[in-house]
Amino acid sequence: MLTKEEAETAREFIELSTGRKWRRNGATQTWKRSPERFRTPVKFGLYGYGQLTELNAADFAVLASCECGYHGPKQDHASPGPCKWVS
Secondary structure: OOOHHHHHHOOEEEEOOOOOEEEEOOOOEEOOOOOOOEEEEEEEOOOEEEEEEOOOHHHEEEHHHEOOOOOOOOOOOOOOOOOOEOO
8 A cells, every 4th residue: 555655755666466667757746625635647668657646556555665575476586475565
């Protein structure tokens, strides 16, 4: 689960369902009247673009928060066992 503070400061994110790496592509937008809202532009690869918001934050995590170093379905685990995400 991605928090607003993590979305404002982190550079790389991982999509939990696919293991896809996303990179920040601009500044995080916030709203004064709705402090819980945020929008961070992100990209993957050469042509894939999207945005992280409070609505899809549960599907993402900060890339560096994985304990085992596993960052995608096609890579081998650095340690045995399932991937454990740090909250």
